[in-house]
Amino acid sequence: MEAAQTVQRSTQQSVEKGRSQHRIPRDVETDIAYLYEVLPQLSRIFRIIDKIGEGTFSSVYLAEAQMTDGSRRMFALKHLIPTSHPVRIAAELQCLTVAGGKENVMGVTYCFRKEHHVVIVMPYMEHQTFVDIVGSLSFEDVRHYIFHLLKALRHIHKFGIIHRDIKPTNFLFNRQKREYALVDFGLAQGTPDTLIELLKVVKSKAHKGGGSSKMVEESLGKQKLVPLPPNTRNTALQSSTKAPAKRPCPASLVKHSKGLLSKPKREELIPRKIVSSKHRSVPVRAPLNQRQKAPIESQKPKPPAVNPSLTCNCYMTDRVCNICMSRKQQVAPRAGTPGFRAPEVLTKCPNQGTAIDMWSAGVILLSLLSGRYPFFKASDDLIALTQIMTIRGSRETIEAAKTFGKSIVCSRELPRLDLKILCETLRGLRSWDDGLLPAEFQASHNPAEGKQDAVKKHASSLKSSAELQEMGWDKVPDDVYDLLDKLLDLNPASRITASMALQHPLFKDVTD
Known part of the structure; x- marks a missing residue:
């Protein structure tokens, strides 16, 4: 006592x-x-x-x-x-x-x-705090930032560690x-x-x-x-675990005030389902018109008995059949933060390696080059996959998924965007009137035409030409966009590793 x-x-x-x-x-x-x-x-x-x-x-x-x-x-x-x-x-x-x-x-x-x-x-x-400085970093700051992030990834990957949650608040x-x-x-x-x-x-x-x-x-x-x-001891770094407090996001704030890609309508551009190879479907979510409130557990009807060896009849369609509904869903790691998950994570690929950390590093670099953070903001995996398609292209995403045993069905084709044009336009180095970005993309994200508060806020935060020149953004080498393209490779097997990335020409004169 x-x-x-x-x-x-x-x-x-x-x-x-x-x-x-x-x-x-x-x-x-x-x-x-x-x-x-x-x-x-x-x-x-x-x-x-x-x-x-x-x-x-x-x-x-x-x-x-x-x-x-x-x-x-x-x-x-x-x-x-x-x-x-x-x-x-x-x-x-x-x-x-x-x-x-x-x-x-x-x-x-x-x-x-x-x-x-x-x-x-x-x-x-x-x-x-990253969100407070992302728009004020010079290009040289960005180059050093991504270089040191890659050094950290190379180090942990040598030990066989997959971090799984690479994002600015963890670096x-x-x-x-x-x-x-x-x-x-x-x-x-x-x-x-x-x-x-x-x-x-x-x-x-x-x-x-x-x-x-x-x-x-x-x-x-x-x-x-x-x-x-x-x-x-890490005396040189004097590092810490400080990170902003995580709070639940109300449904009304799904369109993030600083996000580039807000939540689109579900009937637009949405992959209808993700399926495994050999015509066997792994349903992710039924269409809205097929969704019903779940009955009380004790009264929940069992799915009809089907022969598991049968080939499904919903392959390449926009619905999920009873054969697929009766199959056990594939289990794969999904840990990570929305907006930074790689395509192989979003599609539940069971074989995930250090490449998922490299994708996340690519998303960070995309935010640094465009001045937009967070770049991707999605409420579920299908929306997240759609947002990736709007940048990297739907056909390219579908082809890449096949390499790791997944098939994606999308309702329409989305073009692959030029990363340099995308980042320069969003940062204010190019005019939206150039017409170099798809009309659908411009309608949603052009500060001059957009009606969303987030877009207006971004327009008011753009630097002047003189400020951008002073920060070195008028002389950004093509090497950085080449590295960005390799980090955001949709195929994890060919995605650049941390060791390879540190040998990239972008860092030829960077010293520790």
């Missing part, structure tokens, strides 16, 4: 001390108090100042600690939600300890664990110091030859729904309160 009261008093004192120096919301104070309560040892080392990020699987806090030499340093504390799969937690920590700490990849300093609560401690890196950027850090390996998976032992078992363990507490104890327990050797 006395011990509990002591912890409570210590918690309250820590929160009060933080409040006196940094005003924080009441709900954040409650979260900090809870963290002190479940992991009392934190209060003896850290003064938690604020909550700086919140996601589906974790919350991130900013904390200060006094070092043995008397100096004070800032740290990011990542508190993993207690319901996280134990092996998944251990795998994330192993990615950080084995591959982290160099080549622009997050390192780890400490790990705390008590029962089912785990906190990973990392050095804090001050950085800018921290300090513009003034030109420091970078790839963070958040919570969704990481391993390649068949991965060097991260726990990534070899994380998928199978997660599917079974169980977890080895012994494995977590071995991976986490030995690192409680024990700092890593100085030469393994």
